[in-house]
Amino acid sequence: MITKLFNRRTLLATFGAGLTTGTSGLLVPATAKGLAPTTSMRGGSNNYRPGAPIVERIGGGGFWMSGTVRRAGDGMPLAGQRIQIWAHTTEGHERDWHSHGATLTDSNGVFRLEMPQIVPAFGQPHGHLAYDSGDYETVFLRPVMRSAKDTSLEAHFVLQPV
Template sequence: MTAPFYNRRSFLITAGLAGAGALQWPIGALAQAYQPTQTMRGGANNYRPGAPLVDKLGNGFFVRGKVLRAGDGAPLRNVRIQIWAATTLGGEREPRNHGSVLTGEGGQFELEMEQIVPNFGQPHAHLAYDDADFKTVFLRPVMPSASDTSVTADFVLAPA
């Protein structure tokens, strides 16, 4: 068996080709990673346009997430997200269970509220983005258990 012939030139050519391929892979992967979030079935149920901005809607349960721009994944600051759910205070139509928050510096948002309870057999929250800059998205994340104390829902928004 003969050993392969390597010299400085073949090494540089091989390393250059491998490096170019490695640089292209993350770019394509990132572009695919930031596809727009699709509206979930049932997400708009009991939606109330213009729900007021609130600091909190109760204690002990947290709805968290982040908002990114489709394509490049840039975090979106000062984006209004509406949140509502059936809680220990009452159903999804209860005004004390509806509120909006703004995203912070890194696109994150959080709202503390009363414990979410099962509605139609499932503990779930509703979240909406409905301002003019991006396409409207309604989410309805279902929690694995009614004893969970938080739920996370992220948005990737496409321009309107």
């Protein structure tokens, strides 16, 4: 038989749980249809050069950067979205202009750009991607390759309409 709704222990537990939920970001307003927008990764915008041109491929190629672009909420694939890509490769540093290029997503929201082999720089083999065309919130990604020997890398965008 329970005589009290709360004793000290349950009160503390409830308060603690409430505090954890409230301050840890677990409590988010329910989004319409679920698919949450991608947030920018730390360091993603490093050595970003706005306005990199759309190219057939970056440099000599040999390495594939690919991914998808979808809309937050309903997850609809977004066609014709411009994605910028850059990395430290066998042909240049991240800061070099010729290490930068952009491509557009196809009708399925898929992009794929050939570029030179990414090599480890600043301690990790990684690439950079940006969406910054303005129709959706800007997102910068910095995916890391599982192995420096990999010859492809994927990154996926879920964009939040502005």
